Amino acid sequence: MSDRAPDWPEPDTGMAPDCAVEGGVSAPVPAGSVRGSLTAQAPLAKLVWFKTGGPADWLFEPADLDDLREFLGRLGGELPVMALGLGSNLIVRDGGVPGVVVRLGKPFAGVAEEGDSILRCGGGASGILVSSTARDAGIAGLEFLRGIPGTVGGFVRMNGGAYGREVADILLDCDVILPGGELVRLPVADLRYSYRHSALPEGAVVVSARLQGVPGDPAAIGAEMDRIAQAREDSQPLRTKTGGSTFKNPDGDKAWRLVDAAGCRGLRMGGAQVSEKHANFLINTGDATSADIEGLGEEVRRRVYADSAIMLEWEIQRVGRP
Secondary structure, eight states, X not given: OBOSOOOOOOOOOSOOTTOOEETTEEOSSOTTOOSSEEEEEEOOGGGSXXXXXXXXXXXXXXXXXXXXXXXXXXXXXXXXXXEESSOSSEEEOTXXXXXXXXXXXXXXXXXXXXXXXXXXXXXXXXXXXXXXXXXXXXXXXXXXXXXXXXXXXXXXXXXXXXXXXXXXGTEXXXXXXXXXXXXXXXXXXXXXXXXXXXXXXXXXXXXXXEEEOEEOOHHHHHHHHHHHHHHHHHHSOTTXXXXXXXXXXXXXXXXXXXXXXXXXXXXXXXXXXXXXSOTTOEEEOSSOOHHHHHHHHHHHHHHHHHHHSOOOOBOSEEESOO
């Protein structure tokens, strides 16, 4: 493993020259060269919170770290690669996702205490598991992760945050596999964090991260986690098909307030609707397409700009073919 900051490679969009052909479908790596699950035309709608969208050309669920490194190394940057966590902050477009979607499962979901109030977390570990492990270990400062639906890999990539805290405040370093298969350890400074953004390249997969807390009382930590959970329940449409906060908060204002002021609360397009409960959430009322959801978001942006001259930026990630 190298500790240096890498020169980011730019992934190509072609097919690896040594691909196998299975059932008439060109596989991205030779048959039998991986131990995990590699599925062609894999449905993604069931894996994302909106429950919409097309399939992945290929879905790879690695058996372990070595399996993932071998797979990405064999790809050699020849195909686009996208990591998928819980699918909570994501619109998968109806045409599906080109290249390979990597989904980190149980082998990447562990959380362990390292001492000095540090947790090492797998890229597939959920925010609830991380915050609960921190509570049990008497580590404070990570309670806000209880309020973010997602996994560590997504938190690190997007500088996830809630309730006045963000990942940039607690990350020490992370282990990342680059599109060509190289495993590197990056300190937090190399990620050049800003609001909901990092300098990680497309196709890089975060496989683990070290998070720094401070000593705390488990009872007090648990009480704060309960407060956060209740605040989410009271204010957000958690029991619907949604994607979390839709737009970034502009400087000095709140996205929900601007959406509300523009008269968009409850606005519908096809099967998509702006939540009546929280105006910065879009929901699938039951039969929405991804095009409905994204189109509704663009209409909200248009109306907000007409009302306030502020162009909202998407916080939800939109991926794949229209």
